[in-house]
Amino acid sequence: MLATLLLAGCRTLGYYAHVGHGQLALMAQRQPVAALIADDATDPALRSRLGELHDARAFASDRLGLPRNGSYTSYVVLPGPYVTWNVFAAPEFSVEPVTHCFPVAGCVAYRGYFDAAKARREAGRLQRLGYQTYIGGVSAYSTLGWFDDPLLSSMFAPGQDDPVGVMFHELVHQWLYLRDDTAFNESLASFVQRQGLREWRQARNQPPPDPALGAHEKAFIGRALALRERLAAIYRRPITHEAMRERRAAAIAAFRRWHAEARRTHWPDDPRFDRWVSEPIDNAKLVPLGLYDQWVPAFATLFRQSGSDWQAFRSQVESLAAQPRAARDDGLQALLPAAPAD
Structure with missing residues (x-):
């Protein structure tokens, strides 16, 4: 790893120093x-949340x-x-992300920063090179088992996903992580997060997530992914850049x-x-x-085919992950349900 870093250049070395310092500080x-649960001085609301997460960890x-x-x-x-x-x-005329490669994680479609100002400077640098950029705040992340990752107060911030589900998501990366296949890694973790959270709530006799909210999220993501595919089709056409921009x-x-x-018609009370x-939409976003x-949806199909049994799933x-990338993608594609008609 040291040899890799020495060959990486000053900017990359600076990035590794930033990430290493941030991780160690955390x-x-x-x-x-x-100890916090047992301490009478701990805020009761925090004690309750930590108690739930302690049980969810098991x-x-x-x-x-x-x-x-x-x-x-x-x-x-x-x-914060x-x-x-x-x-x-x-790029302006591609929905494929700029990737960054690291010794352990492999190539991923983003760079993470512990400092928002540094993230903005990196976005500015990429914009000057002609790329479209998007910055997304993160409430939790995984070190892939290299460290014992902690629960974070950011997981409880307003507007974040249920912290139990987020914990499930990050633990998936410690179970299975494929170098250079972010879509596989994150989609798998997202499925386990959602299905695991449903089962966790059922086990505690808690109400399931609001089905209307879930339907809205599913519909929104489906349309956004369809937009992404529409843009990809536009960029593949033999037309001028100006025509691409118009379309x-x-x-x-x-x-x-x-x-x-x-x-207006289906979700008037859900402004998520x-x-x-309303903010600018581009390829990076x-x-x-x-x-x-x-x-x-492919992992959801595989779970059903496994009899909703976690061990079988x-x-x-793991069998799918062992296949070459092309065969793995073909297998996942075959598991996708047919797209709904407009």
């Missing part, structure tokens, strides 16, 4: 969850078969709603019209995606959707 702030291993280790047995208080910021980039603008406008009508739609959701996923 680990130095850990407090044992068990559920993750006992029921879902996720790694049983020291991850998520400690807690860190952060100053995010622990890192991911910078995504894509891209028309496709994005049509997506916004769909969202406005869907909000309004800001995402669509990258995370393609990575985190592309194969989720994990075995099927």
